[in-house]
Amino acid sequence: MTNVATGIPGVLSIRHLPGLREVSRQDLQTLLDTAQRFREGLDRQENFPKSLAGVSVVNLFFENSTRTRLSFETAQKKLGASPMNFTTSGSSAAKGESLRDTARNIESMGADVFVVRHQSAGVPQFLAKHTKAVVINAGDGACEHPTQGLLDALTMRQHLGDLAHREVAIIGDIRHSRVARSNIWALSTLGARVRLWGPATLLPRSPLAFGPSVSIAQSIEEALEGADAVMLLRIQHERQSSGMLPSLREYRQSFGLDHSRLKLARPGALVLHPGPINRGIEVVSEVADGAQSVILEQVTNGVAVRMACLHLLAGKNP
Amino acid sequence: MSDLRLLRGFCDLGAAFGEPGSEQAETIKSGLRAAARGGYSALALEPFTDPPIDTDAQVQLVLTRAQGSSCRILPIASAAREKGTLSEMTLLREAGAVGVSLGDTLPRNIAFLRSVLEYATQSGSTVFVHPSEASLSDEGMVHEGEVAERLGLRGIPVDSETIGLGILLPLVHRTRARVHLSRLSSRSGVEMVRSAKASGLSVTADTGFRHLLLNDHAVEQFDVNHKVFPPLRGEDDRQALWEGLLDGTIDAICSMHRPVSAEMKNAEFAASPYGAIGLETCFASLVTENGRTIPQVELAQWEQWLSHHPRKILGLAPIEAEQEGTWWDFEATWIPSDSTLVSRSRNCPEMGRALSPKPVSLCRNGHEIALP
Structure with missing residues (x-):
């Protein structure tokens, strides 16, 4: 039909x-x-x-x-x-x-x-x-945010073509993120591999839950190394008051994406963020607005x- | 064709009804009727109603309401009254309470827990408790494991049970309290109870029958009837519960009967209260899976876990089946449904599944009488 x-x-x-x-x-x-x-x-x-x-x-x-x-x-x-x-x-x-x-x-x-x-x-x-x-x-x-997962996959596909064997890093509050979960399911089904990284208190406790295509990195460097796309998740401010995160300053220092960290990824690697962005926390403005960022394309998609x-x-x- | 066998009446170590406060979910009468149809002739009733059973007058009220039922009721009273004060354990015992309960979690105030154990020891009361540490279990909904991770649901870690036991067991040792550990759910929990028993501690333990049959995959499609506390745990935990049961670490199997009205239960997963009914389906569910997803168990062994041991824990004399038993047809199947279940609630995970054996009639002092 x-x-x-x-x-x-x-x-x-x-x-x-x-x-x-x-x-x-x-x-x-x-x-x-x-x-x-x-x-x-x-x-x-x-x-x-x-x-x-x-x-x-x-x-x-x-x-x-x-x-x-x-x-x-x-x-x-x-x-x-x-x-x-x-x-x-x-x-x-x-x-x-x-x-x-x-x-x-x-x-x-x-x-x-x-x-x-x-x-x-x-x-x-x-x-x-x-x-x-x-x-x-x-x-x-x-649990899930399927249209976000789809728009992320579409954005990546527009730039990378077939997502099979592509490496995607997702960084941030994975544990509480429906965006991360929907991305994990879509990317695994499409043949990509996913690396997760974030503060220990916000990472999955059961690393095998998401299947063989998904792994938890050991460092921010390992997560970014050679990645085809880097997805940053919004950090919720209430994670501080609930005892899971000491400060946004420390988050930026340990998990924020800047130019030097981005260089670890594959040249031209995509930078994605589901929004709204905490500028200067998950990602510095120069990267969020830079040539590798596809954040506004995500919105149109x-x-x-x-x-x-x-x-x-x-x-x-x- | 039928295969009729007479089994000793079972005894449950902690069912909950809704009276007073939630009579639409279960009254004492409807709950005892459900119990009799599940093969039970005695049942310890949990006190956490609205208001809770925490005075001798309320214990007497429960006993009065139960008169004329085919299943004997043994009220457990609350160990604490409002604002963290001790309940009148001696008066409660004299009124007919079979013990006192701390419920599903340990008190946050450990000094108060110690007082409960000290006072219960002196007043001769058994303390019933599911030993979970509240701050680790409070916000969870399901077992913390791969299923919870995939669904994005807040988990209840096994640590909540082991840390609860870690707090409780040294105090039991110190106070010499008689403690019954309700609804053990995890491998680590079983291991801790095994070594506690080996060291001579006067603890006994039970586990829920569905914890022996199912694991946390049962909630993978957000089935609210499998949302129970403690949660259905991982497959390794389920196997360990069997090991504990077979080596005597776990003494008894309980129904975890928790009626919840359809209005409350049929809500989105987070809003749906914990609980499933179990008195009517416990034995038939176990036997239906006998030798399939669970080890092959002889009838005499089921009687140990469902009748002898629970009665002993409650201080009841042993019984013979002719005196207090149930006739079961092991060739007949039945299907839990609106027309077959007599509980007022329908939060039954076995709804629609063919089960065998089927209860046929009761036997009391040598006389066969109809199921209520």
Whole structure:
């Protein structure tokens, strides 16, 4: 079957996107190929076929988000949807309503698609089980952030081509990072190898959990040595008050990326960051804004990836 | 075809019901009915209801509510009252409490823990506790291991149990308290209890039946019915629990019966309370897996772990099956479902799975009587 909107075969074997861990290589390729078409369309400022016209999309954001929500909304509008937004900073339980009731109430107003962000891992699977809507995860606790993983993979693929046997370093708070997990799953499935590094208190405690493609480095030098791409994770300030990090000064000194450290990576290695950046902490400004940085490309690719997910999971062929 | 066998009534070392406070989840009557249908004729009841069972009057109330049931109830009272004061252990014992409990974690104040043990020794009360250290277990949800790492869920490390034991065991040695370690879950924990017993400490221990059947992979798809405390641990821990059971380090198998109403349980993983019901499915689940995913165990051995040893720990006289037993059909299968379970709660991981044997009837003083 050919999808008219993109002119490429566009069928996924999955109905929801709770994460990338269980997404097959073929589905990943389809998502990335479709996203690439959308990205090219965005660059040419094309009008897109309105495959989401008449599809009711609800953005359920139980946790603060600016860029992910805006990115999803942009993607939805470009495909002809009129999204509804449900935003709450506290959990639904704090208001006395269960998540199940909240979701089923909104579903009853008519919702074909839920884009959900929640502070608890497993919420996308929970919604997929308890509602009839297509569920796309926009971040669940420390578990997954699949569209971020896809946009990172797309960005790397645009510069590096096939990601098989590529070496990717992820540096920072791995333990609490859904971005790291989604990247780990996508990159492993696509054949890349991943090295993890960060403060001992923020590294995985079970190094074998992620399979043979993923290793924990022994030093920042080992993590960066010959890497094709370096991904820096945002450091959360509350890690200091919870006793996991002494200071941002020490973090910058031990884990921050500057020019001299970047030289350890392969010449021209990509620098990625999911944002928002703590400038001068995870990465110095000269590197974040430098020639090897693809941080702003990630943002544009984010819209293309979310268009691809929505289109393939919920779009109607025009 | 049927294969009927009469087994001694089982005895559980720590089930929880919801009365008072959460009667929608389980009343004393509904819980005892579930127990009888699981082959139990006696059951030690945990005190952490709302309000908790921490006075002699409440112990008497529990006993009164249980009258007329096919399963005898033995209330465990709370070892502490609000604000970290000792409960009236002597009055509680005289009212019928079979012991006192510290619950799922050790008190943060170790000096208070020592007081509990000292006072319990003098008043002749057995202290029940799952020895986990609270600061290591408080924020976790599942076993700290590869599954937790993959799912990004906060883990409960084995260290929480070993450090709990490391705090508790020297105090048991010093105070000579009689302590029952509930719901042992880890290899390191088993090893510590093994050497404590070898050194002559008066401790006994149990483990939950699902900890003998399953490991932490059971939560890999966020199945809330497998969210229990202590958590289902790694495969190596499960194997060690069997080693401990077979060499006598672990004395008994418990149901870990924790009813939670559907309204509470059917929430996202983080918001879903710990607990699964287990009285009705404990024995049938074990026998269904006998010689498959667990070692081959003879019926007489199950009776040791499910009846003799728990009764001994609670100070009850041994029984014969004719006097207090259950008829089971080892050729029949049954499927836990809304229509077969009698517990008021449905947080049952075995829901929909075919189990064997099936309870047929009760035997009391030589007379066959129907299942309640």
